[in-house]
Amino acid sequence: MRYTEEQVVAAVETLTMERLHAWVREGWIVPASGETFVTYTEIDVARVRLVCDLTDTLAVGEEAVPVILSLIDQVHGLRSELKRIVAAIEQQPEPVKHAILSRIAERPDD
Structure with a gap:
Protein backbone atom coordinates (compact mmCIF):
# COMPACT_ATOMS: atom_id res chain seq x y z
CA MET A 1 0.00 0.00 0.00
CA ARG A 2 1.15 3.54 -0.72
CA TYR A 3 0.51 6.51 1.55
CA THR A 4 0.44 10.24 0.90
CA GLU A 5 2.15 12.65 3.27
CA GLU A 6 -1.23 13.51 4.76
CA GLN A 7 -2.02 9.84 5.37
CA VAL A 8 1.34 9.29 7.06
CA VAL A 9 0.82 12.27 9.36
CA ALA A 10 -2.70 11.05 10.18
CA ALA A 11 -1.43 7.52 10.90
CA VAL A 12 1.34 8.52 13.32
CA GLU A 13 0.07 10.28 16.43
CA THR A 14 2.97 12.61 17.24
CA LEU A 15 4.02 13.33 13.66
CA THR A 16 3.56 16.72 12.05
CA MET A 17 4.03 17.66 8.42
CA GLU A 18 6.99 19.83 9.43
CA ARG A 19 8.72 16.95 11.21
CA LEU A 20 8.11 14.62 8.28
CA HIS A 21 9.58 17.13 5.83
CA ALA A 22 12.60 17.67 8.09
CA TRP A 23 13.24 13.94 8.35
CA PHE A 37 4.01 13.95 -5.40
CA VAL A 38 5.85 11.59 -3.08
CA THR A 39 4.44 8.38 -1.67
CA TYR A 40 5.34 6.34 1.36
CA THR A 41 5.33 2.58 1.84
CA GLU A 42 4.34 0.67 4.95
CA ILE A 43 8.05 0.31 5.71
CA ASP A 44 8.41 4.11 5.53
CA VAL A 45 5.50 4.50 7.96
CA ALA A 46 7.10 1.97 10.33
CA ARG A 47 10.37 3.92 10.12
CA VAL A 48 8.51 7.17 10.89
CA ARG A 49 6.96 5.48 13.93
CA LEU A 50 10.41 4.31 15.01
CA VAL A 51 11.85 7.83 14.73
CA CYS A 52 8.89 9.18 16.72
CA ASP A 53 9.46 6.53 19.41
CA LEU A 54 13.17 7.30 19.53
CA THR A 55 12.75 11.07 19.78
CA ASP A 56 9.50 11.34 21.73
CA THR A 57 9.30 8.30 23.98
CA LEU A 58 12.96 7.44 24.49
CA ALA A 59 14.23 11.06 24.31
CA VAL A 60 17.05 10.13 21.92
CA GLY A 61 18.82 13.26 20.71
CA GLU A 62 18.54 14.13 17.04
CA GLU A 63 22.30 13.69 16.58
CA ALA A 64 21.97 10.02 17.57
CA VAL A 65 18.99 9.20 15.35
CA PRO A 66 20.97 8.82 12.09
CA VAL A 67 23.46 6.55 13.87
CA ILE A 68 20.66 4.33 15.18
CA LEU A 69 18.93 4.25 11.80
CA SER A 70 22.19 3.35 10.08
CA LEU A 71 22.77 0.48 12.51
CA ILE A 72 19.24 -0.80 11.99
CA ASP A 73 19.70 -0.59 8.21
CA GLN A 74 22.94 -2.56 8.51
CA VAL A 75 21.23 -5.26 10.58
CA HIS A 76 18.45 -5.56 8.01
CA GLY A 77 21.02 -5.76 5.23
CA LEU A 78 22.91 -8.49 7.05
CA ARG A 79 19.70 -10.44 7.64
CA SER A 80 18.95 -10.30 3.92
CA GLU A 81 22.44 -11.54 3.11
CA LEU A 82 22.13 -14.37 5.64
CA LYS A 83 18.81 -15.43 4.10
CA ARG A 84 20.48 -15.57 0.69
CA ILE A 85 23.35 -17.64 2.12
CA VAL A 86 20.95 -20.06 3.82
CA ALA A 87 18.98 -20.44 0.59
CA ALA A 88 22.21 -21.16 -1.31
CA ILE A 89 23.27 -23.75 1.28
CA GLU A 90 19.85 -25.43 1.12
CA GLN A 91 20.29 -25.92 -2.64
CA GLN A 92 23.58 -27.80 -2.22
CA PRO A 93 23.93 -31.60 -2.25
CA GLU A 94 23.65 -33.25 1.16
CA PRO A 95 27.41 -33.86 1.62
CA VAL A 96 28.16 -30.21 0.87
CA LYS A 97 25.39 -29.00 3.21
CA HIS A 98 26.68 -31.30 5.94
CA ALA A 99 30.26 -30.04 5.49
CA ILE A 100 29.17 -26.41 5.62
CA LEU A 101 26.95 -26.90 8.68
CA SER A 102 29.68 -28.88 10.46
CA ARG A 103 32.15 -26.09 9.82
CA ILE A 104 29.70 -23.47 11.10
CA ALA A 105 29.10 -25.51 14.25
CA GLU A 106 32.82 -25.60 15.09
CA ARG A 107 33.91 -23.22 17.79
CA PRO A 108 36.45 -20.67 16.61
CA ASP A 109 39.83 -20.65 18.28
CA ASP A 110 39.89 -18.13 21.10
Missing part, protein backbone atom coordinates in the same frame (compact mmCIF):
# COMPACT_ATOMS: atom_id res chain seq x y z
CA VAL A 24 13.00 13.57 4.58
CA ARG A 25 15.50 16.43 4.17
CA GLU A 26 17.82 14.70 6.65
CA GLY A 27 17.51 11.44 4.72
CA TRP A 28 16.05 9.56 7.68
CA ILE A 29 12.93 8.80 5.63
CA VAL A 30 13.25 8.24 1.88
CA PRO A 31 9.87 8.22 0.15
CA ALA A 32 9.33 7.22 -3.46
CA SER A 33 9.14 10.21 -5.77
CA GLY A 34 6.44 10.35 -8.40
CA GLU A 35 5.92 12.90 -11.12
CA THR A 36 3.73 15.15 -9.01
Whole structure:
Protein backbone atom coordinates (compact mmCIF):
# COMPACT_ATOMS: atom_id res chain seq x y z
CA MET A 1 0.00 0.00 0.00
CA ARG A 2 1.15 3.54 -0.72
CA TYR A 3 0.51 6.51 1.55
CA THR A 4 0.44 10.24 0.90
CA GLU A 5 2.15 12.65 3.27
CA GLU A 6 -1.23 13.51 4.76
CA GLN A 7 -2.02 9.84 5.37
CA VAL A 8 1.34 9.29 7.06
CA VAL A 9 0.82 12.27 9.36
CA ALA A 10 -2.70 11.05 10.18
CA ALA A 11 -1.43 7.52 10.90
CA VAL A 12 1.34 8.52 13.32
CA GLU A 13 0.07 10.28 16.43
CA THR A 14 2.97 12.61 17.24
CA LEU A 15 4.02 13.33 13.66
CA THR A 16 3.56 16.72 12.05
CA MET A 17 4.03 17.66 8.42
CA GLU A 18 6.99 19.83 9.43
CA ARG A 19 8.72 16.95 11.21
CA LEU A 20 8.11 14.62 8.28
CA HIS A 21 9.58 17.13 5.83
CA ALA A 22 12.60 17.67 8.09
CA TRP A 23 13.24 13.94 8.35
CA VAL A 24 13.00 13.57 4.58
CA ARG A 25 15.50 16.43 4.17
CA GLU A 26 17.82 14.70 6.65
CA GLY A 27 17.51 11.44 4.72
CA TRP A 28 16.05 9.56 7.68
CA ILE A 29 12.93 8.80 5.63
CA VAL A 30 13.25 8.24 1.88
CA PRO A 31 9.87 8.22 0.15
CA ALA A 32 9.33 7.22 -3.46
CA SER A 33 9.14 10.21 -5.77
CA GLY A 34 6.44 10.35 -8.40
CA GLU A 35 5.92 12.90 -11.12
CA THR A 36 3.73 15.15 -9.01
CA PHE A 37 4.01 13.95 -5.40
CA VAL A 38 5.85 11.59 -3.08
CA THR A 39 4.44 8.38 -1.67
CA TYR A 40 5.34 6.34 1.36
CA THR A 41 5.33 2.58 1.84
CA GLU A 42 4.34 0.67 4.95
CA ILE A 43 8.05 0.31 5.71
CA ASP A 44 8.41 4.11 5.53
CA VAL A 45 5.50 4.50 7.96
CA ALA A 46 7.10 1.97 10.33
CA ARG A 47 10.37 3.92 10.12
CA VAL A 48 8.51 7.17 10.89
CA ARG A 49 6.96 5.48 13.93
CA LEU A 50 10.41 4.31 15.01
CA VAL A 51 11.85 7.83 14.73
CA CYS A 52 8.89 9.18 16.72
CA ASP A 53 9.46 6.53 19.41
CA LEU A 54 13.17 7.30 19.53
CA THR A 55 12.75 11.07 19.78
CA ASP A 56 9.50 11.34 21.73
CA THR A 57 9.30 8.30 23.98
CA LEU A 58 12.96 7.44 24.49
CA ALA A 59 14.23 11.06 24.31
CA VAL A 60 17.05 10.13 21.92
CA GLY A 61 18.82 13.26 20.71
CA GLU A 62 18.54 14.13 17.04
CA GLU A 63 22.30 13.69 16.58
CA ALA A 64 21.97 10.02 17.57
CA VAL A 65 18.99 9.20 15.35
CA PRO A 66 20.97 8.82 12.09
CA VAL A 67 23.46 6.55 13.87
CA ILE A 68 20.66 4.33 15.18
CA LEU A 69 18.93 4.25 11.80
CA SER A 70 22.19 3.35 10.08
CA LEU A 71 22.77 0.48 12.51
CA ILE A 72 19.24 -0.80 11.99
CA ASP A 73 19.70 -0.59 8.21
CA GLN A 74 22.94 -2.56 8.51
CA VAL A 75 21.23 -5.26 10.58
CA HIS A 76 18.45 -5.56 8.01
CA GLY A 77 21.02 -5.76 5.23
CA LEU A 78 22.91 -8.49 7.05
CA ARG A 79 19.70 -10.44 7.64
CA SER A 80 18.95 -10.30 3.92
CA GLU A 81 22.44 -11.54 3.11
CA LEU A 82 22.13 -14.37 5.64
CA LYS A 83 18.81 -15.43 4.10
CA ARG A 84 20.48 -15.57 0.69
CA ILE A 85 23.35 -17.64 2.12
CA VAL A 86 20.95 -20.06 3.82
CA ALA A 87 18.98 -20.44 0.59
CA ALA A 88 22.21 -21.16 -1.31
CA ILE A 89 23.27 -23.75 1.28
CA GLU A 90 19.85 -25.43 1.12
CA GLN A 91 20.29 -25.92 -2.64
CA GLN A 92 23.58 -27.80 -2.22
CA PRO A 93 23.93 -31.60 -2.25
CA GLU A 94 23.65 -33.25 1.16
CA PRO A 95 27.41 -33.86 1.62
CA VAL A 96 28.16 -30.21 0.87
CA LYS A 97 25.39 -29.00 3.21
CA HIS A 98 26.68 -31.30 5.94
CA ALA A 99 30.26 -30.04 5.49
CA ILE A 100 29.17 -26.41 5.62
CA LEU A 101 26.95 -26.90 8.68
CA SER A 102 29.68 -28.88 10.46
CA ARG A 103 32.15 -26.09 9.82
CA ILE A 104 29.70 -23.47 11.10
CA ALA A 105 29.10 -25.51 14.25
CA GLU A 106 32.82 -25.60 15.09
CA ARG A 107 33.91 -23.22 17.79
CA PRO A 108 36.45 -20.67 16.61
CA ASP A 109 39.83 -20.65 18.28
CA ASP A 110 39.89 -18.13 21.10
